[in-house]
Amino acid sequence: MSIKQNILAINDQLPEHVKLVAVSKTKPVELLKEAYSVGVRVFGENKVQELCYKQELLPKDIQWHMIGHLQSNKVKYIAPFISLIHSVDSPKLLKIINNEAQKNRRVIDVLIQVHIAKEETKFGLTIENVEKLFNSNILEELQHIRVVGLMGMATNTNSETDVKDEFILLRRYFDSFQETFFKEKGYFNTLSMGMSSDYPLAIDCGSTMVRIGSTLFGKRNI
């Protein structure tokens, strides 16, 4: 299968309200250009250095998404151009993104990464801590960021029911946060969940944004 065929097959499965992030990490620029040539405009990367390198080489109308763990000292490199950061997992990081956005006279859209998986290794805030963050006045003080939703990764397991339970739970919290904290703010509308192995299930459970890598670009070696 070519990238073009992969894109067509994926797009066929995505309802109108679900956005595709083409996860291009580790893939060479040529493959990104190929995806671009068949209409892909949203690319996701998980390393700042690689993201910046590719951003320089590719057309400027691409929306770049940071989907990997973000270190505070690297925010400044992506702040001038990043379109969405999926992986915000601390109030400290929010403040740093806000500062760097201000320096660039921008407002940066972010998602709060929520820890829904059973694995210890996955990043993200617990639901309790997300609630604490939204209950505090931190966001009001940060005029250069906009929290537009949540991101979550399910447990890496063959159990479809476990994954489904996690997705349903995240959607439920998303709805409840929207209602409680963002009712007058129409921009809290993005739930990023679902990757190659589980995106059809994620969509069934209410995802609005899927992050698809290997199904689109082929398997990664690392």
Ligand SMILES: *Cc1c(COP(=O)(O)O)cnc(C)c1O
């Ligand atoms: C790599 C990655 C993906 C895409 O994974 P695939 O299984 O290749 O689709 C999605 N989300 C995050 C956070 C990733 O790091």
